[in-house]
Amino acid sequence: MKYAYYPGCSLESSAKEYDLSIRACCQYAGVDLIEVPDWICCGASSAHATSHLLSIALPAKTLVQTEKMGLHQIIAPCIACLTRLKVADMEMEEHGDLKKDVETVLESTYKGSVRVRNILDVFLNDVGLEKIEKTVTTPLTGLKVACYYGCLLTRPPHIAQFDDVENPHSMDDLMRAIGAETVDWSFKTDCCGVSMSLAETDVALELTNKVLEGARDAGADCVAVACPLCQSNLDLRQKAIGNKFGVFYDMPILYFSQLMGLAFGATTTDVGLEKVIVNPFPVLGAI
Amino acid sequence: MRNKLEEAKNIMKVAVKEDTTAFAKEIQRKCGQDVLTCYQCRKCTMGCPMAFRMETKVNELMRAIQLGLRDEVLSADTMWWCVSCETCATRCPQGIEIVEVMDVLRETAIKEDYYIPVESIEAFHKVFLRSVEAYGRLYEMGFAMDLNLMLKDPLKDADLGPVMMAKGKLKLRPHKVKDLKSVKKLFENVRKLEESRV
Numbered sequence: 001m002k003y004a005y006y007p008g009c010s011l012e013s014s015a016k017e018y019d020l021s022i023r024a025c026c027q028y029a030g031v032d033l034i035e036v037p038d039w040i041c042c043g044a045s046s047a048h049a050t051s052h053l054l055s056i057a058l059p060a061k062t063l064v065q066t067e068k069m070g071l072h073q074i075i076a077p078c079i080a081c082l083t084r085l086k087v088a089d090m091e092m093e094e095h096g097d098l099k100k101d102v103e104t105v106l107e108s109t110y111k112g113s114v115r116v117r118n119i120l121d122v123f124l125n126d127v128g129l130e131k132i133e134k135t136v137t138t139p140l141t142g143l144k145v146a147c148y149y150g151c152l153l154t155r156p157p158h159i160a161q162f163d164d165v166e167n168p169h170s171m172d173d174l175m176r177a178i179g180a181e182t183v184d185w186s187f188k189t190d191c192c193g194v195s196m197s198l199a200e201t202d203v204a205l206e207l208t209n210k211v212l213e214g215a216r217d218a219g220a221d222c223v224a225v226a227c228p229l230c231q232s233n234l235d236l237r238q239k240a241i242g243n244k245f246g247v248f249y250d251m252p253i254l255y256f257s258q259l260m261g262l263a264f265g266a267t268t269t270d271v272g273l274e275k276v277i278v279n280p281f282p283v284l285g286a287i
Numbered sequence: 288m289r290n291k292l293e294e295a296k297n298i299m300k301v302a303v304k305e306d307t308t309a310f311a312k313e314i315q316r317k318c319g320q321d322v323l324t325c326y327q328c329r330k331c332t333m334g335c336p337m338a339f340r341m342e343t344k345v346n347e348l349m350r351a352i353q354l355g356l357r358d359e360v361l362s363a364d365t366m367w368w369c370v371s372c373e374t375c376a377t378r379c380p381q382g383i384e385i386v387e388v389m390d391v392l393r394e395t396a397i398k399e400d401y402y403i404p405v406e407s408i409e410a411f412h413k414v415f416l417r418s419v420e421a422y423g424r425l426y427e428m429g430f431a432m433d434l435n436l437m438l439k440d441p442l443k444d445a446d447l448g449p450v451m452m453a454k455g456k457l458k459l460r461p462h463k464v465k466d467l468k469s470v471k472k473l474f475e476n477v478r479k480l481e482e483s484r485v
Protein backbone atom coordinates (compact mmCIF):
# COMPACT_ATOMS: atom_id res chain seq x y z
CA MET A 1 0.00 0.00 0.00
CA LYS A 2 1.69 3.14 -1.24
CA TYR A 3 0.56 6.65 -0.40
CA ALA A 4 1.93 10.13 -0.86
CA TYR A 5 2.55 11.67 2.56
CA TYR A 6 1.92 15.31 3.38
CA PRO A 7 3.07 16.04 6.95
CA GLY A 8 2.16 19.74 6.97
CA CYS A 9 3.79 22.52 8.97
CA SER A 10 2.78 21.50 12.51
CA LEU A 11 4.22 18.01 12.15
CA GLU A 12 7.59 19.57 11.48
CA SER A 13 7.82 21.26 14.86
CA SER A 14 5.07 21.49 17.48
CA ALA A 15 3.56 18.14 16.51
CA LYS A 16 6.76 16.23 15.79
CA GLU A 17 5.48 13.31 17.86
CA TYR A 18 2.46 12.94 15.55
CA ASP A 19 4.81 12.58 12.59
CA LEU A 20 7.04 10.11 14.43
CA SER A 21 4.16 7.97 15.66
CA ILE A 22 2.33 7.93 12.31
CA ARG A 23 5.48 6.80 10.56
CA ALA A 24 6.05 4.12 13.21
CA CYS A 25 2.47 2.79 13.00
CA CYS A 26 2.57 2.73 9.23
CA GLN A 27 5.73 0.71 9.28
CA TYR A 28 4.16 -1.90 11.56
CA ALA A 29 0.97 -1.96 9.49
CA GLY A 30 2.66 -2.21 6.10
CA VAL A 31 1.62 1.23 4.88
CA ASP A 32 4.24 2.84 2.63
CA LEU A 33 4.50 6.61 3.00
CA ILE A 34 6.36 8.63 0.41
CA GLU A 35 6.76 12.24 1.46
CA VAL A 36 5.76 14.82 -1.15
CA PRO A 37 9.09 16.44 -2.07
CA ASP A 38 9.49 20.10 -1.09
CA TRP A 39 5.79 20.40 -0.15
CA ILE A 40 4.37 23.81 0.73
CA CYS A 41 1.87 24.96 3.39
CA CYS A 42 -1.86 24.39 2.70
CA GLY A 43 -2.75 27.92 3.85
CA ALA A 44 -4.98 26.55 6.65
CA SER A 45 -7.70 28.83 7.95
CA SER A 46 -5.91 32.04 7.06
CA ALA A 47 -6.05 31.55 3.31
CA HIS A 48 -9.75 30.72 3.19
CA ALA A 49 -10.58 33.65 5.45
CA THR A 50 -8.89 36.08 3.08
CA SER A 51 -8.78 34.79 -0.49
CA HIS A 52 -10.78 31.93 -1.91
CA LEU A 53 -8.47 31.51 -4.88
CA LEU A 54 -5.36 31.37 -2.68
CA SER A 55 -7.07 28.86 -0.38
CA ILE A 56 -7.54 26.48 -3.32
CA ALA A 57 -4.26 27.20 -5.11
CA LEU A 58 -1.99 26.40 -2.14
CA PRO A 59 -3.27 22.85 -1.52
CA ALA A 60 -3.75 22.33 -5.26
CA LYS A 61 0.01 22.62 -5.67
CA THR A 62 0.41 19.57 -3.44
CA LEU A 63 -2.22 17.67 -5.43
CA VAL A 64 -0.37 18.44 -8.65
CA GLN A 65 2.89 17.26 -7.07
CA THR A 66 1.21 14.02 -6.01
CA GLU A 67 0.19 13.37 -9.60
CA LYS A 68 3.75 14.06 -10.68
CA MET A 69 4.94 11.43 -8.19
CA GLY A 70 2.70 8.94 -10.01
CA LEU A 71 0.62 8.36 -6.87
CA HIS A 72 -3.15 8.51 -6.57
CA GLN A 73 -3.72 8.67 -2.86
CA ILE A 74 -2.40 11.17 -0.37
CA ILE A 75 -2.46 11.04 3.41
CA ALA A 76 -2.48 14.24 5.46
CA PRO A 77 -2.51 13.43 9.19
CA CYS A 78 -3.36 17.02 10.19
CA ILE A 79 -7.11 17.38 9.90
CA ALA A 80 -6.87 21.03 8.87
CA CYS A 81 -4.52 20.16 5.99
CA LEU A 82 -6.71 17.17 5.12
CA THR A 83 -9.77 19.37 4.82
CA ARG A 84 -8.01 22.00 2.70
CA LEU A 85 -6.68 19.34 0.31
CA LYS A 86 -10.14 17.76 0.02
CA VAL A 87 -11.89 21.07 -0.52
CA ALA A 88 -9.38 22.00 -3.23
CA ASP A 89 -9.87 18.69 -5.02
CA MET A 90 -13.67 18.77 -4.79
CA GLU A 91 -14.09 22.42 -5.75
CA MET A 92 -11.84 22.05 -8.78
CA GLU A 93 -13.86 19.06 -9.87
CA GLU A 94 -17.16 20.88 -9.45
CA HIS A 95 -16.17 24.24 -10.91
CA GLY A 96 -14.36 24.16 -14.20
CA ASP A 97 -13.69 27.91 -14.21
CA LEU A 98 -12.11 27.76 -10.76
CA LYS A 99 -9.91 24.89 -11.90
CA LYS A 100 -8.79 26.99 -14.86
CA ASP A 101 -7.93 29.91 -12.58
CA VAL A 102 -5.94 27.63 -10.28
CA GLU A 103 -4.06 26.13 -13.22
CA THR A 104 -3.21 29.63 -14.42
CA VAL A 105 -1.92 30.51 -10.96
CA LEU A 106 0.12 27.31 -10.64
CA GLU A 107 1.22 27.33 -14.25
CA SER A 108 0.54 23.60 -14.44
CA THR A 109 -2.42 21.32 -14.96
CA TYR A 110 -4.26 19.03 -12.57
CA LYS A 111 -5.85 15.87 -13.92
CA GLY A 112 -7.93 15.31 -10.80
CA SER A 113 -6.69 11.79 -10.17
CA VAL A 114 -5.78 12.13 -6.49
CA ARG A 115 -7.84 10.76 -3.60
CA VAL A 116 -7.26 12.59 -0.35
CA ARG A 117 -7.33 10.14 2.55
CA ASN A 118 -7.91 10.53 6.24
CA ILE A 119 -5.38 8.55 8.27
CA LEU A 120 -8.02 6.94 10.53
CA ASP A 121 -9.86 5.81 7.41
CA VAL A 122 -6.66 4.24 6.04
CA PHE A 123 -6.05 2.29 9.25
CA LEU A 124 -9.67 1.22 9.56
CA ASN A 125 -10.50 0.40 5.97
CA ASP A 126 -7.26 -0.23 4.07
CA VAL A 127 -5.33 -1.96 6.83
CA GLY A 128 -8.42 -3.22 8.65
CA LEU A 129 -9.21 -3.91 12.30
CA GLU A 130 -8.32 -7.56 11.96
CA LYS A 131 -4.76 -6.85 10.88
CA ILE A 132 -4.44 -4.16 13.54
CA GLU A 133 -5.51 -6.59 16.25
CA LYS A 134 -2.98 -9.09 14.95
CA THR A 135 -0.17 -6.53 14.98
CA VAL A 136 -0.70 -5.70 18.67
CA THR A 137 1.99 -7.10 20.93
CA THR A 138 1.35 -4.97 24.02
CA PRO A 139 -2.39 -4.45 24.44
CA LEU A 140 -3.27 -1.31 26.36
CA THR A 141 -5.49 -3.21 28.77
CA GLY A 142 -7.13 -1.10 31.45
CA LEU A 143 -6.37 2.27 29.87
CA LYS A 144 -9.48 4.45 29.68
CA VAL A 145 -9.38 6.68 26.63
CA ALA A 146 -11.68 9.57 25.68
CA CYS A 147 -11.55 9.80 21.89
CA TYR A 148 -11.78 13.40 20.78
CA TYR A 149 -12.63 14.05 17.13
CA GLY A 150 -12.98 17.82 17.16
CA CYS A 151 -14.47 19.76 14.29
CA LEU A 152 -13.18 18.73 10.95
CA LEU A 153 -12.75 14.97 11.14
CA THR A 154 -16.46 14.59 10.45
CA ARG A 155 -17.59 18.07 9.42
CA PRO A 156 -18.92 19.26 7.11
CA PRO A 157 -20.21 15.79 6.17
CA HIS A 158 -20.17 16.36 2.40
CA ILE A 159 -16.44 17.12 2.57
CA ALA A 160 -15.33 14.74 5.34
CA GLN A 161 -17.51 11.83 4.13
CA PHE A 162 -16.38 9.94 7.17
CA ASP A 163 -18.03 8.38 10.20
CA ASP A 164 -21.14 9.55 12.05
CA VAL A 165 -21.22 13.32 12.17
CA GLU A 166 -22.65 13.75 15.69
CA ASN A 167 -21.40 10.55 17.34
CA PRO A 168 -18.34 9.23 15.52
CA HIS A 169 -16.76 5.94 16.61
CA SER A 170 -13.89 5.25 14.21
CA MET A 171 -11.17 6.23 16.69
CA ASP A 172 -12.99 4.35 19.47
CA ASP A 173 -12.94 1.23 17.27
CA LEU A 174 -9.20 1.59 16.72
CA MET A 175 -8.52 2.15 20.41
CA ARG A 176 -10.54 -0.91 21.36
CA ALA A 177 -8.68 -2.95 18.75
CA ILE A 178 -5.44 -2.21 20.58
CA GLY A 179 -6.92 -3.29 23.90
CA ALA A 180 -7.87 0.06 25.44
CA GLU A 181 -11.25 0.92 26.91
CA THR A 182 -13.08 3.93 25.50
CA VAL A 183 -15.42 6.15 27.50
CA ASP A 184 -18.75 7.57 26.37
CA TRP A 185 -18.80 11.33 26.57
CA SER A 186 -20.58 14.28 25.02
CA PHE A 187 -17.68 16.35 23.78
CA LYS A 188 -16.33 14.14 20.99
CA THR A 189 -17.07 16.66 18.27
CA ASP A 190 -17.17 19.94 20.20
CA CYS A 191 -14.80 22.65 19.05
CA CYS A 192 -11.67 23.27 21.16
CA GLY A 193 -11.32 26.83 19.84
CA VAL A 194 -7.75 26.42 18.67
CA SER A 195 -7.94 29.10 16.00
CA MET A 196 -8.42 31.59 18.84
CA SER A 197 -5.59 30.11 20.87
CA LEU A 198 -2.90 32.59 19.86
CA ALA A 199 -4.90 35.71 19.06
CA GLU A 200 -7.69 35.52 21.66
CA THR A 201 -6.36 33.10 24.25
CA ASP A 202 -9.11 33.66 26.82
CA VAL A 203 -11.80 32.61 24.40
CA ALA A 204 -9.92 29.43 23.54
CA LEU A 205 -9.49 28.61 27.23
CA GLU A 206 -13.29 28.67 27.74
CA LEU A 207 -13.80 26.01 25.09
CA THR A 208 -10.77 23.93 26.04
CA ASN A 209 -11.88 23.86 29.65
CA LYS A 210 -15.24 22.34 28.69
CA VAL A 211 -13.63 19.57 26.66
CA LEU A 212 -11.17 18.67 29.43
CA GLU A 213 -13.92 18.78 32.03
CA GLY A 214 -16.00 16.42 29.90
CA ALA A 215 -13.14 13.95 29.60
CA ARG A 216 -12.42 14.05 33.31
CA ASP A 217 -16.07 13.59 34.27
CA ALA A 218 -16.29 10.57 31.98
CA GLY A 219 -13.46 8.98 33.95
CA ALA A 220 -10.86 9.05 31.19
CA ASP A 221 -7.15 8.49 31.93
CA CYS A 222 -6.19 10.37 28.78
CA VAL A 223 -7.63 11.97 25.66
CA ALA A 224 -6.77 10.61 22.21
CA VAL A 225 -6.72 13.01 19.27
CA ALA A 226 -5.98 12.91 15.56
CA CYS A 227 -5.17 16.56 14.94
CA PRO A 228 -2.07 18.57 15.86
CA LEU A 229 -4.14 21.69 16.48
CA CYS A 230 -6.46 19.96 18.95
CA GLN A 231 -3.47 18.35 20.63
CA SER A 232 -1.47 21.49 21.22
CA ASN A 233 -4.49 23.48 22.32
CA LEU A 234 -5.60 20.87 24.86
CA ASP A 235 -2.12 19.95 26.07
CA LEU A 236 -0.24 23.22 26.19
CA ARG A 237 -2.63 25.37 28.14
CA GLN A 238 -3.72 23.21 31.05
CA LYS A 239 -1.73 25.35 33.45
CA ALA A 240 -3.39 28.51 32.15
CA ILE A 241 -6.77 26.80 32.48
CA GLY A 242 -5.91 25.88 36.04
CA ASN A 243 -5.02 29.46 36.83
CA LYS A 244 -8.17 30.79 35.23
CA PHE A 245 -10.77 28.26 36.36
CA GLY A 246 -9.07 26.84 39.42
CA VAL A 247 -9.05 23.26 38.07
CA PHE A 248 -5.80 21.55 37.18
CA TYR A 249 -6.77 18.59 35.04
CA ASP A 250 -3.38 17.02 34.49
CA MET A 251 -4.97 15.15 31.61
CA PRO A 252 -2.50 13.68 29.10
CA ILE A 253 -3.44 14.46 25.48
CA LEU A 254 -2.04 11.81 23.16
CA TYR A 255 -2.22 11.17 19.46
CA PHE A 256 -4.15 7.98 18.71
CA SER A 257 -1.07 6.93 16.77
CA GLN A 258 1.14 7.20 19.85
CA LEU A 259 -1.10 4.75 21.67
CA MET A 260 -1.33 2.50 18.62
CA GLY A 261 2.45 2.56 18.16
CA LEU A 262 3.00 1.54 21.77
CA ALA A 263 0.54 -1.33 21.37
CA PHE A 264 2.42 -2.43 18.24
CA GLY A 265 5.61 -2.63 20.28
CA ALA A 266 7.27 0.70 19.46
CA THR A 267 9.35 2.35 22.18
CA THR A 268 8.20 5.51 23.90
CA THR A 269 10.87 7.44 22.01
CA ASP A 270 9.73 5.96 18.69
CA VAL A 271 6.34 7.56 19.23
CA GLY A 272 7.68 10.76 20.82
CA LEU A 273 5.95 10.23 24.14
CA GLU A 274 8.52 12.45 25.88
CA LYS A 275 7.40 15.39 23.78
CA VAL A 276 3.91 15.60 25.24
CA ILE A 277 3.61 18.41 27.81
CA VAL A 278 1.26 16.88 30.40
CA ASN A 279 3.23 13.85 31.53
CA PRO A 280 1.56 10.69 30.18
CA PHE A 281 3.91 8.21 31.86
CA PRO A 282 1.92 7.86 35.12
CA VAL A 283 -1.26 6.71 33.36
CA LEU A 284 0.68 4.50 30.98
CA GLY A 285 2.81 3.18 33.83
CA ALA A 286 1.25 -0.25 33.99
CA ILE A 287 1.61 -0.85 30.27
CA MET B 288 -52.63 55.82 14.37
CA ARG B 289 -51.62 57.64 11.23
CA ASN B 290 -48.01 57.64 12.44
CA LYS B 291 -48.18 53.97 13.16
CA LEU B 292 -49.39 53.32 9.66
CA GLU B 293 -46.62 55.41 8.15
CA GLU B 294 -44.12 53.54 10.26
CA ALA B 295 -45.46 50.20 9.11
CA LYS B 296 -45.28 51.35 5.52
CA ASN B 297 -41.67 52.33 6.00
CA ILE B 298 -40.83 48.99 7.46
CA MET B 299 -42.54 47.33 4.53
CA LYS B 300 -40.48 49.46 2.22
CA VAL B 301 -37.30 48.10 3.73
CA ALA B 302 -38.54 44.57 3.33
CA VAL B 303 -39.72 44.78 -0.26
CA LYS B 304 -37.40 47.38 -1.79
CA GLU B 305 -36.43 46.14 -5.18
CA ASP B 306 -32.75 45.78 -4.43
CA THR B 307 -33.29 44.26 -0.97
CA THR B 308 -32.19 40.87 -2.20
CA ALA B 309 -29.22 42.23 -4.15
CA PHE B 310 -26.77 41.48 -1.33
CA ALA B 311 -28.02 37.93 -0.84
CA LYS B 312 -27.70 37.44 -4.58
CA GLU B 313 -24.16 38.84 -4.55
CA ILE B 314 -23.27 36.26 -1.89
CA GLN B 315 -24.93 33.52 -3.89
CA ARG B 316 -22.96 34.52 -6.95
CA LYS B 317 -19.71 34.45 -4.98
CA CYS B 318 -20.14 31.12 -3.18
CA GLY B 319 -23.33 29.45 -4.35
CA GLN B 320 -25.11 29.70 -0.99
CA ASP B 321 -28.70 30.96 -0.99
CA VAL B 322 -29.18 32.81 2.29
CA LEU B 323 -32.72 33.75 1.26
CA THR B 324 -33.83 30.22 2.18
CA CYS B 325 -32.96 30.76 5.85
CA TYR B 326 -36.18 30.61 7.92
CA GLN B 327 -34.73 31.68 11.24
CA CYS B 328 -34.94 28.39 13.11
CA ARG B 329 -31.80 29.45 15.02
CA LYS B 330 -30.27 25.99 15.05
CA CYS B 331 -27.01 27.57 13.85
CA THR B 332 -26.76 29.93 16.79
CA MET B 333 -27.80 27.31 19.33
CA GLY B 334 -24.88 25.05 18.45
CA CYS B 335 -22.29 27.73 17.79
CA PRO B 336 -19.39 27.50 20.27
CA MET B 337 -18.54 31.15 19.67
CA ALA B 338 -22.06 32.57 20.04
CA PHE B 339 -21.18 33.77 23.53
CA ARG B 340 -18.71 36.25 22.05
CA MET B 341 -20.73 37.38 19.03
CA GLU B 342 -22.65 40.60 19.25
CA THR B 343 -24.55 39.67 16.11
CA LYS B 344 -25.49 35.98 16.29
CA VAL B 345 -25.31 33.77 13.22
CA ASN B 346 -29.06 33.66 12.54
CA GLU B 347 -29.27 37.44 13.00
CA LEU B 348 -26.54 37.86 10.43
CA MET B 349 -28.49 35.69 7.99
CA ARG B 350 -31.59 37.83 8.53
CA ALA B 351 -29.62 41.03 7.99
CA ILE B 352 -28.30 39.62 4.71
CA GLN B 353 -31.88 38.86 3.64
CA LEU B 354 -32.82 42.45 4.44
CA GLY B 355 -29.97 43.72 2.30
CA LEU B 356 -28.19 45.47 5.17
CA ARG B 357 -24.85 45.28 3.40
CA ASP B 358 -22.87 47.79 5.48
CA GLU B 359 -24.12 46.44 8.77
CA VAL B 360 -23.29 42.88 7.77
CA LEU B 361 -19.82 43.67 6.44
CA SER B 362 -18.89 45.47 9.64
CA ALA B 363 -20.41 42.84 11.95
CA ASP B 364 -18.23 40.90 14.37
CA THR B 365 -19.81 37.51 13.62
CA MET B 366 -17.45 36.28 10.94
CA TRP B 367 -14.39 37.38 12.90
CA TRP B 368 -15.33 35.30 15.93
CA CYS B 369 -16.39 32.36 13.78
CA VAL B 370 -13.80 29.59 14.06
CA SER B 371 -15.10 27.66 11.02
CA CYS B 372 -16.00 24.67 13.17
CA GLU B 373 -18.80 23.75 10.71
CA THR B 374 -21.33 22.90 13.43
CA CYS B 375 -23.90 25.36 12.09
CA ALA B 376 -23.51 24.27 8.48
CA THR B 377 -23.83 20.61 9.44
CA ARG B 378 -27.08 21.24 11.31
CA CYS B 379 -28.80 23.87 9.15
CA PRO B 380 -32.07 22.28 7.97
CA GLN B 381 -31.94 24.43 4.86
CA GLY B 382 -28.51 23.10 3.95
CA ILE B 383 -26.86 26.50 3.91
CA GLU B 384 -23.06 26.09 4.00
CA ILE B 385 -22.75 28.94 6.49
CA VAL B 386 -18.96 28.86 6.65
CA GLU B 387 -18.78 29.57 2.93
CA VAL B 388 -20.94 32.62 3.58
CA MET B 389 -18.59 33.63 6.42
CA ASP B 390 -15.61 33.27 4.08
CA VAL B 391 -17.23 35.52 1.48
CA LEU B 392 -18.02 38.11 4.15
CA ARG B 393 -14.47 38.04 5.54
CA GLU B 394 -12.95 38.29 2.10
CA THR B 395 -15.29 41.08 1.01
CA ALA B 396 -14.85 43.05 4.25
CA ILE B 397 -11.07 42.96 3.85
CA LYS B 398 -11.14 43.87 0.16
CA GLU B 399 -13.50 46.78 0.72
CA ASP B 400 -11.64 48.04 3.76
CA TYR B 401 -14.43 47.63 6.27
CA TYR B 402 -13.62 48.18 9.91
CA ILE B 403 -12.74 44.83 11.44
CA PRO B 404 -13.99 44.66 15.02
CA VAL B 405 -11.72 41.82 16.16
CA GLU B 406 -8.35 43.26 15.20
CA SER B 407 -6.28 40.37 16.54
CA ILE B 408 -7.89 37.88 14.19
CA GLU B 409 -7.15 39.95 11.15
CA ALA B 410 -3.55 40.27 12.34
CA PHE B 411 -3.41 36.49 12.81
CA HIS B 412 -4.34 35.80 9.18
CA LYS B 413 -1.97 38.45 7.86
CA VAL B 414 1.06 37.26 9.80
CA PHE B 415 0.28 33.64 8.98
CA LEU B 416 0.18 34.19 5.25
CA ARG B 417 3.24 36.41 5.39
CA SER B 418 5.18 33.47 6.82
CA VAL B 419 3.88 31.10 4.16
CA GLU B 420 4.78 33.53 1.39
CA ALA B 421 8.27 34.09 2.79
CA TYR B 422 9.25 30.47 3.47
CA GLY B 423 6.69 28.28 1.71
CA ARG B 424 5.76 26.84 5.08
CA LEU B 425 4.51 28.22 8.35
CA TYR B 426 7.39 29.00 10.69
CA GLU B 427 5.55 28.47 13.96
CA MET B 428 7.86 30.29 16.36
CA GLY B 429 8.41 33.27 14.09
CA PHE B 430 4.69 33.41 13.49
CA ALA B 431 3.85 33.50 17.20
CA MET B 432 6.46 36.19 17.86
CA ASP B 433 5.39 38.37 14.92
CA LEU B 434 1.79 38.08 15.97
CA ASN B 435 2.59 39.16 19.54
CA LEU B 436 4.50 42.15 18.19
CA MET B 437 1.61 43.11 15.98
CA LEU B 438 -0.75 42.84 18.94
CA LYS B 439 1.71 44.94 20.97
CA ASP B 440 2.04 42.18 23.55
CA PRO B 441 5.56 40.88 22.89
CA LEU B 442 5.76 38.79 26.05
CA LYS B 443 2.46 36.99 25.54
CA ASP B 444 2.88 33.25 26.05
CA ALA B 445 6.58 33.81 26.80
CA ASP B 446 6.26 31.16 29.54
CA LEU B 447 5.33 28.56 26.93
CA GLY B 448 8.53 29.08 24.91
CA PRO B 449 10.91 27.30 27.25
CA VAL B 450 8.40 24.48 27.86
CA MET B 451 8.12 23.80 24.16
CA MET B 452 11.82 24.22 23.65
CA ALA B 453 12.59 21.63 26.31
CA LYS B 454 10.29 19.21 24.50
CA GLY B 455 12.01 19.82 21.18
CA LYS B 456 8.86 21.33 19.75
CA LEU B 457 10.26 24.65 18.62
CA LYS B 458 12.42 25.18 15.63
CA LEU B 459 14.76 28.09 15.97
CA ARG B 460 15.05 28.64 12.27
CA PRO B 461 12.44 28.55 9.54
CA HIS B 462 12.49 25.73 7.05
CA LYS B 463 12.58 27.35 3.64
CA VAL B 464 11.31 25.25 0.79
CA LYS B 465 13.83 24.80 -2.01
CA ASP B 466 11.62 26.08 -4.74
CA LEU B 467 10.70 29.39 -3.08
CA LYS B 468 10.42 31.01 -6.48
CA SER B 469 7.33 29.04 -7.39
CA VAL B 470 5.73 29.97 -4.05
CA LYS B 471 6.30 33.67 -4.68
CA LYS B 472 4.96 33.19 -8.17
CA LEU B 473 1.84 31.51 -6.83
CA PHE B 474 1.07 34.40 -4.49
CA GLU B 475 1.81 36.98 -7.20
CA ASN B 476 -0.36 35.19 -9.74
CA VAL B 477 -3.27 35.05 -7.27
CA ARG B 478 -2.99 38.80 -6.66
CA LYS B 479 -2.75 39.55 -10.36
CA LEU B 480 -5.75 37.45 -11.26
CA GLU B 481 -7.83 38.89 -8.40
CA GLU B 482 -6.92 42.46 -9.29
CA SER B 483 -7.84 41.89 -12.92
CA ARG B 484 -11.33 40.82 -11.79
CA VAL B 485 -12.14 43.82 -9.59
Ligand code: SF4
Pocket residue numbers: 324325326327328329330331332345346349375378379380381382383385
Ligand atom coordinates in the same frame (compact mmCIF):
# COMPACT_ATOMS: atom_id res chain seq x y z
S1 SF4 C 1 -29.83 26.95 10.89
FE1 SF4 C 1 -30.06 27.61 8.74
S2 SF4 C 1 -32.25 28.04 8.49
FE2 SF4 C 1 -31.88 27.90 10.70
S3 SF4 C 1 -31.51 30.05 11.30
FE3 SF4 C 1 -29.50 29.16 10.88
S4 SF4 C 1 -29.11 29.63 8.73
FE4 SF4 C 1 -31.29 29.94 9.09
Ligand code: SF4
Pocket residue numbers: 331334335336337338345368369370371372373374375376385386
Ligand atom coordinates in the same frame (compact mmCIF):
# COMPACT_ATOMS: atom_id res chain seq x y z
S1 SF4 D 1 -18.70 27.62 11.88
FE1 SF4 D 1 -18.56 29.61 12.86
S2 SF4 D 1 -20.64 30.35 12.97
FE2 SF4 D 1 -20.77 28.17 12.54
S3 SF4 D 1 -20.99 27.19 14.53
FE3 SF4 D 1 -18.80 27.25 14.08
S4 SF4 D 1 -18.03 29.15 14.98
FE4 SF4 D 1 -20.27 29.30 14.89
